[in-house]
Amino acid sequence: MRQLLHSFLLVCLVGFGAACSNDAPPQGAAVRNRDSLPVMVTYGVSKLISDSGVTRYKIISEEWRVFDRTRPQRQEFVKGVFLERYDDKFNVNLFITADTAYWYDQNLWELRGRVRVRNEENGTLYRSEQLYWDMGRHEFYSNVYMRIVTPDRDIQGDRFRSDEQMTRYEVSRSRGFLPVPKGMGDSPSSAVSAAGSADSLGG
Numbered sequence: 001m002r003q004l005l006h007s008f009l010l011v012c013l014v015g016f017g018a019a020c021s022n023d024a025p026p027q028g029a030a031v032r033n034r035d036s037l038p039v040m041v042t043y044g045v046s047k048l049i050s051d052s053g054v055t056r057y058k059i060i061s062e063e064w065r066v067f068d069r070t071r072p073q074r075q076e077f078v079k080g081v082f083l084e085r086y087d088d089k090f091n092v093n094l095f096i097t098a099d100t101a102y103w104y105d106q107n108l109w110e111l112r113g114r115v116r117v118r119n120e121e122n123g124t125l126y127r128s129e130q131l132y133w134d135m136g137r138h139e140f141y142s143n144v145y146m147r148i149v150t151p152d153r154d155i156q157g158d159r160f161r162s163d164e165q166m167t168r169y170e171v172s173r174s175r176g177f178l179p180v181p182k183g184m185g186d187s188p189s190s191a192v193s194a195a196g197s198a199d200s201l202g203g
Helices: 004-024
Strands: 041-051 054-067 074-077 082-088 092-100 102-106 108-119 125-134 140-144 146-150 153-157 158-161 168-179 190-200
Touching: 125 158, 146 168
Parallel strands: none
Antiparallel strands: 041 054, 054 074, 054 082, 074 102, 082 092, 092 108, 102 108, 108 125, 125 140, 125 146, 140 158, 146 153, 153 168, 158 168, 168 190
């Protein structure tokens, strides 16, 4: 009888332990390298950005990832990004698109893929496969093949640096077409081919 009671108690203890173990939530392995994981992932992003308390930019993207442990901190837009810049009257004066974008310390943009920048005020269109945008210094620059088209110019080159308005820029190893200054051509519509190591141009 005593042996039977011991067996019954043993079965009850085993069953109680199994029940407790089933109620415990599952636990995953500890994450040791937080640098490789985003602290936030957002889908269908539409975000306004202020500069000195004034709304200046709008970001639209399918997916937005934020990494807070990397040095520098970065935000990723691996599925493409569309940016708008506003003037003082909240009119859009600049469009930027890219297949992929990285934003470091909320200051330096690295745009990759089919990069397009269009100034709505003067009709300038910039194209390349990579472009950096330093928001602190208010300038664009790249070290890859690029093309910039304005109403009166069509310039290609391998290095580029410009102000944010795309009105004053420098193109290295440039080639393309420029209008002939007055008095140098047979007609006002004459144009010359430009090829040189570096050209500084103003809009």
